[in-house]
Amino acid sequence: MITLSTKQRRNIVHHLIRCGILGAFGLYIVYLARTGTLVLFVEPNLAVPVKLSAIGLFATAIYQFQSAVQEWQGIEAAACDCNHEPPRSLLANLVVYTLFLLPLAIGIIF
Known part of the structure; x- marks a missing residue:
């Protein structure tokens, strides 16, 4: 059984x-492209x-999942030391993640 520290779980x-x-x-983005509504949000040339x-975005999501699995397995991160520690405050984390989730939620709801 692998025992994880609080920092690893976070x-x-x-x-x-x-x-x-x-x-x-x-x-x-794939949904908007498949339904033909992407041009309502971006310039047709873009x-x-x-x-x-x-x-x-999918490649970066896969990398984040791989990082979670490696953290769970206890494998050390890359030697570049380029990861940024998330804030310790729950409120700060909620604010940061809400900034990304709010536009996504608005787009899905409307």
């Missing part, structure tokens, strides 16, 4: 939340780059 949760948000944005950005 990091896993943050990686999974980021994975979900990035994947949801990618799926939303529709192709926005569609391609969904691939980047």
Whole structure:
């Protein structure tokens, strides 16, 4: 049985939340493209780059999921030390994630 520290559990949760948000944005772009409503949100000349950005969002979501799995397995992060620690405050985390979830929720609801 793997015992995880509180810091590892926090990091896993943050990686999974980021994975979900990035994947949801990618799926939303794909949905808009499939329904033909993407041009209501972006300039028609930019529709192709926005569609391609969904691939980047999916790739980044996969990376975040991989980071969560590696953290769960206890594998050390890359030597670049380029990860940013999330804020310790629950309120700060809610504000940051709400800034990303609010536009997504508004787009899905309306």
